[in-house]
Amino acid sequence: MNTVLITGAARGIGLELVKQFLESGSQVFATYRGNTPPASLTDLLSTNRLSLRPLEVTDQNSIDALTALLEGISIDIIINNAGIIGPQDQSYHNMDVKGWLETFEINTVAPLMVTNALLPNLAMSDSPRVITISSQMGSLEREAKGMIAYRSSKAAVNKVMQVLALELKEQNITVCPVHPGWVKTDMGGDNADISVQESARGILKLARNITIADTGKFFTWEGTEHPW
Numbered sequence: 001m002n003t004v005l006i007t008g009a010a011r012g013i014g015l016e017l018v019k020q021f022l023e024s025g026s027q028v029f030a031t032y033r034g035n036t037p038p039a040s041l042t043d044l045l046s047t048n049r050l051s052l053r054p055l056e057v058t059d060q061n062s063i064d065a066l067t068a069l070l071e072g073i074s075i076d077i078i079i080n081n082a083g084i085i086g087p088q089d090q091s092y093h094n095m096d097v098k099g100w101l102e103t104f105e106i107n108t109v110a111p112l113m114v115t116n117a118l119l120p121n122l123a124m125s126d127s128p129r130v131i132t133i134s135s136q137m138g139s140l141e142r143e144a145k146g147m148i149a150y151r152s153s154k155a156a157v158n159k160v161m162q163v164l165a166l167e168l169k170e171q172n173i174t175v176c177p178v179h180p181g182w183v184k185t186d187m188g189g190d191n192a193d194i195s196v197q198e199s200a201r202g203i204l205k206l207a208r209n210i211t212i213a214d215t216g217k218f219f220t221w222e223g224t225e226h227p228w
């Protein structure tokens, strides 16, 4: 049985990952923002394999509180899922700079800080893995206009994860950023290509199958390599 920690699990892809990992028999730690767990997660508490933990990913005190709660617990898979699309104004001629920096804090900096804080938990696993939900919108090979804050935050988190993969290879920790598809969530919108169920099914399969031989690769939810 795997033990999985998923950030930003109150809704969207994170919530569906919680459901599917539970269905597949995993022990799941799901994190949410705020003082009280949302109904979307408490509704799933009928299984004793789900634990809910508060986490604001940009707040080091919140990360420290999480690590204290998880002390001594082995974690096999961390899924850095929490993310935002960024500010309304994020074009080259009309940039909300404060919003851009906030996007970086959440999408780029936090996955590293959360992963680093949980290294002792990963070290207790036989097969530790870190999946960071990135986006093809950060791929340098895909040229497209606009959405500068979001694109740059995901391009940067890809680089962060590539470096981290090298740094953690000796510790046998597999690190991969993953494009989850264009997914029908609050972020992806109703016109997106795939459902949360399809996306989460692919991410779960990938998370289960990757080994240290895959570390540092950028994957799609379908399990194929994505160009950087």
Ligand SMILES: NC(=O)c1ccc[n+]([C@@H]2O[C@H](COP(=O)([O-])OP(=O)(O)OC[C@H]3O[C@@H](n4cnc5c(N)ncnc54)[C@H](OP(=O)(O)O)[C@@H]3O)[C@@H](O)[C@H]2O)c1
Residues within 6 Å of the ligand: 007, 008, 009, 010, 011, 012, 013, 014, 032, 033, 055, 056, 057, 058, 080, 081, 082, 083, 084, 085, 106, 133, 134, 135, 136, 179, 180, 181, 182, 183, 184, 185, 186, 187, 188, 189, 192
């Ligand atoms: N949907 C797509 O098409 C798509 C495509 C490519 C990549 N992605 C990536 O996939 C991931 C999940 O996206 P989604 O579509 O499921 O988005 P979503 O429905 O908007 O959900 C985002 C989740 O992240 C949490 N979150 C945001 N900021 C946070 C913070 N500072 N601390 C803790 N939690 C925070 C939110 O918490 P609250 O509920 O409290 O707001 C929410 O649970 C993101 O990293 C996103 O960039 C999505």
